[in-house]
Amino acid sequence: MKFENIFGHEAVRKQFDELVKNKRFPHAIMLCGEDGIGKSIVAKEIAAKLLNKTEIKEYADLIEWKILNDKKSISVDQVRKIIEEVNKKPYEGNNKLIVVHDMDYMTIQGQNAFLKTIEEPPLGVYIILLCQSQGRVLDTVRSRCQIYKLNRLDEHEMRKFISGTYNVTNEDEMRTLLAFSDGIPGKVDDFLNDKSLKEIRNMVINAILNIKKLNPKDIVDAANQLSEYKKLWREICNYFVLYIRDALVYKETGNKELLINLDKIEDIKKIASQFSMKQLNRMVEAVNYGQSNLETNVNMPLTYVEMLFKIQEV
Known part of the structure; x- marks a missing residue:
């Protein structure tokens, strides 16, 4: 995916661009927002730019961690594996990105085990935590991250997203999708598929x-x-x-x-x-x-x- 094909969140994405450009990007950030709001897309855009790439796709130094299929949370055992990955050297360049999905579903023990790594990752390693609710994340974790909230897209942004992604031109269908998505891009795909x-x-x-x-x-x-x-x-x-x-x-x-x-x-x-x-x-x-x-x-x-x-x- 090309960067120009990302819709919405322009202000915060511009802020990230400046941080990357000036080599001041934080070692750990937390992106918060509702499911389907676009957290993972924004995280991958950040990762691509920190890796000096020109588009969003899989890269050897972009590592994503998610809840295992048969589990309801990220356990302390899984966190230990994340920490092992954090401490491995980058494969291609000088930077490496660790994206942790559903941080608010990491166990308390897991969050405590992850604290030191979040606070002091190796040089060139950046950690991006994704969550829906900050309230389920320990204060000690939040205090070690810069926190950014992604808000729902406005109608103009949603129209651009729906027409650009799904080629919807019928106004009746557009209005139905706008209503059911309620500013959350991911809900459009759910509604259609x-x-x-x-x-x-x-x-x-x-x-x-x-x-x-x-x-x-x-x-x-x-x-x-x-x-x-x-x-x-x-x-x-x-x-x-x-x-x-x-x-x-x-x-x-x-x-x-x-x-x-x-x-x-x-x-x-x-x-x-x-x-x-x-x-x-x-x-x-x-x-x-x-x-x-x-x-x-x-x-x-x-x-x-x-x-x-x-x-x-x-």
Whole structure:
């Protein structure tokens, strides 16, 4: 990938360019931002420039570490292997880059074991830590890094990214992708290619359309189906809210041009005709209540059952 094909984060990337150019790049930095925001792309751009390369691709002196497939965190044993790699000499030039993904999922023991290496890596070795939440990273680790936060892209940047990456020219499709990505580039690819998200969208719209017909067993079954997508509960709640939001907008204005889910226009019309403005607003409250419980790790199937019953009772 050429540097000019990277979209967004221009201010912080320009700052990194100056640091590299003036040979003042910190020995350890932490890039923070939501999943899909572009942390790994920015990290690889930094690495390429520190290695005096002209594009992003695999290099012998760019080493990436991720959580192992069968694990939920980066263990202290894996950290010891990272430290071994840090202390090996570069293969090609004078510099070497170590990029650690999901630093906020490194165990406390692992973070403590990594402290000295982060503070004093060998000359020419640069460590880039990627994380979603600083709050899960030890203060002692954060204090040894310069921290940079990557923010969501604005609409102009997202339009450039979507049209440039996916060649989307249809305005209806563009608006749908803008709404579902919410400024996070990685969500565009998920929306277009993730089969699970397409299944969830259909499940959610069907649940809203048929909510009045569902008996208690149907609601429990629907809740269990939603619970199978354990890691996608935010997306599930978001889809509920976006469909209901569209129904509210269409009911009030009758203007389909203002809708997000334009590919579901006929279903949106049916929802708008079935429920009053008051009922639709109470549905949103029910979903927000469910999301609040999910955020605090309340039992997932039980939360969905309660949420669906609240929606049914509006």
